[in-house]
Amino acid sequence: MKNIAKKLLTTILSVALLAGCAPTTKKESSTPKETPKIVDPVDVNVAALKGPTSMGMVQMMKENDEGKITSNNYKFEILSAVDEVTPKIVKGDVDIAAVPANLASVLYNKMEKNLQVLAINTLGVLYICETGDSIHSVADLKGKTIYASGKGATPEYVLNYILEKNGLQVGTDVTIEWKSEHAECVQALAQDPNAIAMLPQPFV
Template identity: 60%
Template structure:
């Protein structure tokens, strides 16, 4: 009898053990299924990413990225690029959802954020100061010398206008009364105006400075507006830097496609590094995409201050710049500083 009980106890324990193993196997199978499902989500189908850049440094920083896409060397998403001559071409498409990501003037990003109630986020600073005062002659040796002059410029309502106004004002010059600014719709029009005016003065960004000098070797850089901005900061308690452009995205697109946004930034950073480290090869690509000629790009690229600054550094630099613009003209940034959700965080 004792032996029978012992055998029964052994059988019960064995059955319990088998049941436990079956349960463990089921749990492991369920866990594996969940992991496979998660992997499938992570490797979702590529999404369409519609991107626009302006004809200038912002597009120049993307040329390696664009070339890789055209060669089918990048296929994690379906990237579609377009190059625009002015921000006016980009803004409505971004607001209407025809574009997902765009390179725009730094202040315009804030205006879009405020006007759309947060429907735009900034992903990166892509261009530092690239604005210069150039002239046919030697009349301008300091910012004070601009008083009484006529200046050809483009970028009204965006970074170039507000940067110029800030520098003029801080040097005791009333932009509305002490200078005449002839606004053109595109930088190329300023180059043409300069070519037709023997005593002309213009505010131009790179690479259009180099384009103008190619057409007329007598044109010289009179003032680097980044240096003039920095001089003003020497006596300020809260300092700022002159920024020209940023990359923004629709907030809805960022929320729905976090992996696509991360992929874009990875490729964009790689492209910027390539452009900055391989001037000759990058210049060929710039010419290939008809941003400017290869010859101009080769000379201009080292002066274009192309960057890809993200995260906390982006927020620090951009918020400081927007504060300066707010103090000078609140409407230049849409009436108020953007909230923290304006700044994309990886």
Template identity: 60%
Template sequence: MKKICSWLLVMALFAAALAGCGPREAQGDETIKDTGEKEETSTPVDVRIAALKGPTAMGMVKLMDDVDKGEVKSENYSFQIAASADEVTPKLVQGDLDIAAVPANLSSILYNNTKGKVQVLAVNTLGVLYIVENGETVQSAADLKGKTIYASGKGSTPEYALNYILKENGMDPASDVTIEWKSEHSECVAALANDPSGIAMLPQPFVTTAQKKNPAIRVALDLTEEWDKTQENKEEKSTLLTGVVIARTEFVKKHPEAVSDFLERYASSVDFVNADTDQAAKLVGQYEIVTEEVAKKALPECNIVCVTGEEMQKQLSGYLKVLYDANAESIGGSLPEDEFYYSE
């Protein structure tokens, strides 16, 4: 009788061990709370997203439309379109937003100022800056010497990009050109209208807006192409970037499945925007980012992308290094650590 009981006890323990080694999915949802780092659950979570009017928001319009149509059930997405980064950053830092599309250098500033409380998920916009004029005087970067350039974006990507290209072409931005800084891109468009010989640095879609008001305005230089020309003989190459998508580090750690879901859907949205300009332009107009007419012409020139992983880190770290070498404060005082760059 003792042998039978012992045998039954062994079998019971063996069965318990097998149950413990079974698939985790069979045990229901899992939440890791004691570390505060990870929470995985099949229950949809709220994902609050913001983007700025312009290319950073344009890439999201298909995802926004899918959400509004009720076609997305995986997570509870909500979107805000803001006029400036000043509207977005406080909400992100205070935890009122989870994900945001922001200027590339601002992502590093936030990382440094919050001591690592944000991570970059993707590069979402390459260079969108252009030199435009009413005439034919500018055929190369060297032709900018001695000119007056209307521009906006002082203290951010436009200023650093322009200064870098001028210096790489042997010019001192402080003495070889005159840069009249405006508070908004629309002021540059107005300045061009009042100055027949004027030159301006504008991003898309404001280039298209300016050309709509004055068809004589010509794109003289694509600053992304000019930047690339300066990289030909450099050992450490960089790319001109405009925008990235960042997220609160706490949100990334707590909801990894939601982050993966967002990146997958966002990449699909970007593919749609780049493949079907007409339909994308309708959505851009629908969400009042810019008018459908402007979007239809501007979208092919907006360099909207969704670059993630190692390539994202390579592109962004190279760009931030250029800014750091020019002015460390432009990226928050120091280059971000590897933990800044999200990887699945």
């Protein structure tokens, strides 16, 4: 199996705030300090796609189930396809959703900018998989059929880009058979010893 997505290095910026020491002779203010207001926890509905998109939430889900998170009441929903997440975002059924970046931009404009992007990350999690040992480079994909999921989203754009940059044209040199879920691609690999699939973790 070959990793066909280039990993991007993430630069973490940290800001340190330095506080000076106040003179010991300074008198304390006689103004009474305000008591911090206690904010009641609110219900937060979170949706994410099955696979790498939701894997990063596992620790938070675990702590939420164990009652270690008390700031809000989180409810997580893991969905199989982008088509299941989109209507929930548009209708306001979810407060936070982890979705492909291209979908976020589409929804941002469709919802008249009534949407905020919190973070974008890029992971090298797309792999070309086979049960044999015939694929050693992108050039070896010529004349092959690839099972994949994620049409109209990041997986399709990444695969098309990689193939094009290596001189292969979809529909002419390579056939892509799109499935609705990654699990269907796994089934294709299990049933056909000559099958090739593009899969993300943890399906690999």
